[in-house]
Amino acid sequence: MAEPDFRGLEITVVGLGLIGGSFAKAIRKLSPKNLWAVDIDKKVLELAKSTGVIDEGYLSGEIPLRSSDLVVICVYPELTSKFIKDNMDNFRQGAVITDAAGIKTKVLNEVRMFLRNDLDFVGGHPLAGKEGSGFSKSSADIFLGANYLITPVVTNQEKSLILVEEMVKGIGCRQPVRMDPAKHDEIIALTSQLPHIIAAALMNCSQSDDTGLFIGGSFKDATRVAQINVELWSKLLMENRENTLTQIELFLENIGKIKQMLQEEDNASLEEYLRSAGKAKARLTDND
């Protein structure tokens, strides 16, 4: 199969926030025939156009979706399926739609209920981001070397998956990995939802004004993501709550083990536990 040539494609990015803005900036480098954006903020659209990031901006989907071969949706998870549903009559025949939401099962289940047969929705998740929010913080660089997960369902056509994968590689991510959506949501609860919960909990443990004097690298790093987009993250946590609760339990079990070792002054077990964690981290870092 020939590689998709992005120079012949018309592409629309929906939502020019931190992630959508970064997609637009990165996709621009693939020189698509046209790159459009849909956003509810006229000023952001104007800024994106005047800085050459997009060719044209729209406050709704009617016009750009009619001509778009590929649509990249970067809005809050619960708005993704709503946007697709609301624009069901607007998509071009045979268009490929993808998203960037951090959890996958829910949106895939919703979209398949009403998606036209000629359209294909490919779930995607870039493991990319940074603190803050909004177009002003967006950058094509967030994708460089980033992991990217694609969560195929039986209805997906191979050529749609390949189109999204080529786009992913084109913007600088690693070779995307295909993964069952349910498994995605299960593991992402550990690697993303849980660290965010931990950061918030740790930050809220700090009850002394003097805490700042005691900050070394470990506390700073563990709480880096305590400053997040609250609306987005509370939704992500709620939507993936079953998996998140499972991972919280597993984490609490592990903290409980350490607690017991300290209570029992079981130095040998504690050393073994810390050594095991260090080895696991080393394995991850080696694969990094």
Add this chain to the structure above:
Amino acid sequence: MAEPDFRGLEITVVGLGLIGGSFAKAIRKLSPKNLWAVDIDKKVLELAKSTGVIDEGYLSGEIPLRSSDLVVICVYPELTSKFIKDNMDNFRQGAVITDAAGIKTKVLNEVRMFLRNDLDFVGGHPLAGKEGSGFSKSSADIFLGANYLITPVVTNQEKSLILVEEMVKGIGCRQPVRMDPAKHDEIIALTSQLPHIIAAALMNCSQSDDTGLFIGGSFKDATRVAQINVELWSKLLMENRENTLTQIELFLENIGKIKQMLQEEDNASLEEYLRSAGKAKARLTDND
């Protein structure tokens, strides 16, 4: 009171590991009259001497301590008081001894039981470090802009505290802050022991070979310190176990709150909780 002139001082660093090596490299820049080191590893002493970091290295304290005005002890916490006790007859009259251990009450209580009246032991804690261990990883740069806590006791002489504080500022740390040793150990359990426990627990939660594909910044940062000096950290955790257990309880309470919000699908409380954490983090960052 005149600033101590380090060019007139003879200084010994005990233990040329990551922290001790970094002290030696940083103190060298203050051009002391002599800078000596004590370590059990002859090769490390030779390396430190041949690279100009120290003037001479010794396998035991007898010779250098007899002439040292200031002794900086950078060995494992439980070895600090042992070293001082074993060398009680070797210290120069009126010498100031300081340490760099991450917990303070225990060593201060131990040392005061046998310290000669003419000697002064000033507890210190640089909030500086990095992954790894050993002289080869040491660097004078770890102190630049780092917080530094001094934990005075009633027997300390003001001039001894000032000598240590001048050394601390001289090697590039911020203005050191004086703090009650018990309070130090209480807060450090939150800002240092707890994040290390969390990193290990989070890392040991990872049970899938696929976890690496899911790693974004939040998991990477929260587990950065999972690769640590296991012997040192299990000792730090055990020695500060009461405070660490208290902070673990507080942390578990906070994780429990989030768990309940998720179970009850209480989105409003979750948003409020995350917002509060974000504000606390912003306050810390502002003071950074």
